[in-house]
Amino acid sequence: MTATMIKEFRLPDLGEGLTESEILSWKVAVGDTVTLNQVIAEVETAKAVVELPSPFAGTVAALHEQPGTVVEVGKPIVSFEVDDAGSSNGVAVTGGSGSAAVGRGEAAGSGAPTETAGTEVSPAKREPNLVGYGAVVEHTGRPTRRARGVIREAVSKPAVPQQPRAVPVAAPEVGAVIAERPRSTPPVRKLARDLGVDLESVPGSGPGGLITREDVQNSLGAPEPTTGAPAAQGERETRTPIKGVRKFTAAAMVQSAFTAPHVTEFLTVDVTATMDLLARLKGNKAFEGYKLTPLTIASKAVLVALRNNPTLNSRWDEASQEIVQFNYVNLGIAAATPRGLTVPNIKDADRLTLRELSTALTELTDTARAGKTSPSDLSGGTISITNIGVFGIDAGTPILNPGEAAIVALGAVRKAPWVVNDELAIRQVMSLSLSFDHRLVDGEQGSRFLADLGAILCDPAMVMTMI
Structure with missing residues (x-):
């Protein structure tokens, strides 16, 4: 009987340091069998709609986020049940301490798939796809120059936890100053977005300067927002959340108009x-x-x-x-x-x-x-x-x-x-x-x-x- 294991897929950075994406739709459901690189979801970044391929072949065990949810990069979005067979899926297995996925320099939690058990697979046999490194592809002859470089780097450098990703605090622009994101949790960052609070201006009262929900609410003296009900027929106003491409475009145009x-x-x-x-x-x-x-x-x-x-x-x-x-x-x-x-x-x-x-x-x-x-x-x-x-x-x-x-x-x-x-x-x-x-x-x-x-x-x- 073949043993199985649960593997978790975290939302990857889909380009240029984007910090979040919205789940538009799932193309699979719990219990579905998926193949490697099969499209499993459609997500919208601040710039475009992107199809996410599966980094594993197996069965969908859980969908962690619902359509319409804005998800932080690095947050788990789906889990798969796959055969526990070493190189069967071609994804390098972490060795208990959470080693980084090689090839793109991504650590567990930055968008690379993570696993809970198994043995290590040579990165020279792993082929890149949109979200990391996927299936084992049997090559003959000498490894490629890039693969040899990856192997040397993996052997010479011990895996270390990746530092928090630096992200822009304003609309993207070439030459813009990049700053580290204030320390907070994803729910607190979502609350700040809902209230229109700039976390850069909020002092953190939590351990190590962590910004809490109370810090965000106290900065405005406002209660936490509640989810509004859909507009009834005949309502005089319709409100649409500003997000995705429209939010990015608005921020970029305002910055351009008042900078150049x-x-x-x-x-x-x-x-x-x-x-x-x-x-x-x-x-x-x-x-x-x-x-x-x-x-x-x-x-x-x-x-x-x-x-x-x-x-x-x-x-x-x-x-x-x-x-x-x-x-x-x-x-x-x-x-x-x-x-x-x-x-x-x-x-x-x-x-x-x-x-x-x-x-x-x-x-x-x-x-x-x-x-x-x-x-x-x-x-x-x-x-x-x-x-x-x-x-x-x-x-x-x-x-x-x-x-x-x-x-x-x-x-x-x-x-x-x-x-x-x-x-x-x-x-x-x-x-x-x-x-x-x-x-x-x-x-x-x-x-x-x-x-x-x-x-x-x-x-x-x-x-x-x-x-």
């Missing part, structure tokens, strides 16, 4: 030639099957205009007091989703052909609307575009994506009277809005970029003079 000195300039241009180009490309066999829109051409135009105006592709590093000039372009595209505004970016967009850019834009928008954008695609942007024209809007004053120097807003393409060769004609026109960080970009630089962008959209042949 915004300047916005406007330019209305005749884009008739660009619309004619789009029509010709759609009829060209080389572009058959590609989705081509004004955004496609405008994105390429932004990338070309940046070559002559590189200051708009930079970042203000407050911590080091340096201006960081990017020699690549990660082009952010603002996307409206049911969960709020996100700005995923296309990595190294400046290296893509028009067809490749078209494919990347289609994949980016489809993924964003489905709520499946990965945290890595939401970070590292260098300049952004927001296409407000799809909503019939002509112009606006877009707020910078944190850590970026500029953002372009594309207005709607409309037929309007326009002077051509001193005669009035009906042309297709578009308004461009450019917001930029005045610490990095002065008026001349911003104006030259906007003028170059307008020149390309007015006459796409102008690209030949800029490359």
